[in-house]
Amino acid sequence: MKSFKILLSFLFLAAFFASAFSQELLINHVNVLTMQDDRVLQDHSIYVKDGVIMEIAPAQEVSRAGVQTLDGRGMYVFPGLAEFHAHLPNPDQFGPEFQEEVLWLYLANGVLRIRSMLGHKSHLALKEKVEKGEVPGPRMFISGPSLNGTSVADPESGRQMVREQKEAGYDHLKLHPGLDTPKFLAIADEAKKVGIYYGGHVSLDVGLVTSVKNGYRSVEHIDGFLEAMLPEGTMIDPTVSGPFNMNLVGQVDQAKLAGLIQLCLENKTWIAPTMTLFERYFGYQPASELRQQAEMQYLPGQMVTQWFNTKSQLEANGVLAEAKVKPYLDFRRKLFLDLHKAGVPMVMSSDSPQVFNVPGFSIHREIESMSIAGMSNYEILKTGSVNCADYFEESGDWGVLRAGAAAEFVMVQKNPLEDLATLQNPQGIMIQGKFIPKDELSRQLNQIRQKYLRK
Structure with missing residues (x-):
């Protein structure tokens, strides 16, 4: 009897998907947060055809004979979230199946776009499969392999890497530490010539000012600001300065920030803050606690163990003592809000999967961190929608709800302008013109969880 009910449920769900995945869909009686402003359009209908919003209007004004309809009465819809500092796994880590599982983790958390920051040739093929509808997943912007002090032998090889990545079809370049100034300037110059965005970490030899003046599209992790705010002549010894030089936070000259903000504004530099990365990876919350959090059950045990060992080693060495870490986290939180208030644009980013940042779930932790720092709910949502489309100069094409x-x-139960927690429980998502209800999102999550059950 039990197996019959399961089969009946499956057949019902399959029938629902057959209709819900039709090319036309009318969602009625929803409250729409368009993100073109902070107003909510009460009791509206959204008409979708061929993956495009055709019309948004008061429910009583929209009628389409013969079109599949869904009743969203009392629900709220918004453009969905973007994770703009993601790391798609490579197939040689835990297999190509894990890549597709990560995509479901994003979707189940309402993350409909990602900017991947550490490229691999398999990512281009995966992106194409998603765009063709062969694999469910968020739309992707893919970086090429890292350009850093090791991978770039000299300025000319840096130029060659830029050209190769542009020709391969990558969307942007990711720079890591270790570049000297000649290598960096060559990369920056070539990237401008071929027309590809570049950004990332700020190499110590290059510095924030040179990076920004030479076209850094995004500064990841708010990197380079602390170093740029140190007094002239400060010597940095990486053996004692701690991760991201956090032990030097007490020497920061706040008076220098105004000039750096103006520099970012003049050069249209974006910030990917990854607040939760620092609070979890480099924070003082014990690895033993983080390891037990519910979202860890959606990842291979080996990966979670690696994270635990990495953070535990830092803890054992005294690197993450609260007395050392808290002043740095306080500095980052204030710096984040100062940059935002000054108008430096932000993109939502959490750095997932990274130490104790689980894809999709970590975005909700990032949202909480931004809220605690003092950013309004509307501005938080902008960092994960409007701003991300603006970043790639695709304003109005996505990240907003309009014809x-x-x-x-994403459909949620409450108004996210009043309750950010509602974002953690999507009731359904629309991606590439296909509506995926909560039951299917939950089923996919449960399949992943069952696969990685700890025994």
């Missing part, structure tokens, strides 16, 4: 924009949105 002509991509049919990408």
